[in-house]
Amino acid sequence: DAKTTQPPSMDCAEGRAANLPCNHSTISGNEYVYWYRQIHSQGPQYIIHGLKNNETNEMASLIITEDRKSSTLILPHATLRDTAVYYCIVPEYGNKLVFGAGTILRVKS
Amino acid sequence: DSGVTQTPKHLITATGQRVTLRCSPRSGDLSVYWYQQSLDQGLQFLIQYYNGEERAKGNILERFSAQQFPDLHSELNLSSLELGDSALYFCASSVEGRLAGGDTQYFGPGTRLTVL
Numbered sequence: 001d002a003k004t005t006q007p008p009s010m011d012c013a014e015g016r017a018a019n020l021p022c023n024h025s026t027i028s029g030n031e032y033v034y035w036y037r038q039i040h041s042q043g044p045q046y047i048i049h050g051l052k053n054n055e056t057n058e059m060a061s062l063i064i065t066e067d068r069k070s071s072t073l074i075l076p077h078a079t080l081r082d083t084a085v086y087y088c089i090v091p092e093y094g095n096k097l098v099f100g101a102g103t104i105l106r107v108k109s
Numbered sequence: 110d111s112g113v114t115q116t117p118k119h120l121i122t123a124t125g126q127r128v129t130l131r132c133s134p135r136s137g138d139l140s141v142y143w144y145q146q147s148l149d150q151g152l153q154f155l156i157q158y159y160n161g162e163e164r165a166k167g168n169i170l171e172r173f174s175a176q177q178f179p180d181l182h183s184e185l186n187l188s189s190l191e192l193g194d195s196a197l198y199f200c201a202s203s204v205e206g207r208l209a210g211g212d213t214q215y216f217g218p219g220t221r222l223t224v225l
């Protein structure tokens with residue numbers, strides 16, 4: 001069973017920031033939070049991951065709360081090509097990615 | 110492009126047949142993972158190899174088997190195929206094979222298997 005909870009869907013206007021929330025209230029102190037996305041039937045694409053501190057890369061920013069029970073993925077300027085299913089994952093037993101239902105993000109013009 | 114390659118892209122076969130899916134990991138990655146994505150099941154972890162050895166097993170059927178070769182490429186063998194085996198099969202690779210240490214899995218484009 002997935003250890004995370006995400007809203008089933010979200011809409012975002014093109015050019016605006018997309019903020020995707022994730023709850024992981026049972027996360028352990030040394031477990032990372034990973035974000036992937038899947039566009040249609042393509043292979044899942046790695047976005048970002050973090051442990052405690054906020055992280056930023058060329059694709060997105062990851063904000064993790066101080067108690068680590070939730071996080072938010074931020075796409076700063078969403079485009080139509082960012083329409084996808086976004087998965088927030090806390091790996092099980094250290095190795096296994098367990099994909100839940102994710103959040104369907106629809107970016108609209 | 111993640112650097113993980115999978116062949117073939119598409120495979121159409123009949124029930125009862127056997128097929129082999131191939132995966133080449135990113136350069137430098139020692140671990141390979143296999144996942145299955147069907148319409149009603151979502152993405153399911155099947156099996157993981159690290160440097161030729163099986164490291165973790167998920168919901169992999171006994172009719173399915175995999176191996177990782179000395180050159181680190183991996184093959185997933187599916188036998189006695191059933192209609193329900195129709196799915197997308199993804200391979201992923203990572204350097205150390207331990208996500209607990211912040212290792213990252215990169216996925217290939219997948220093989221679409223259709224069993225008729």
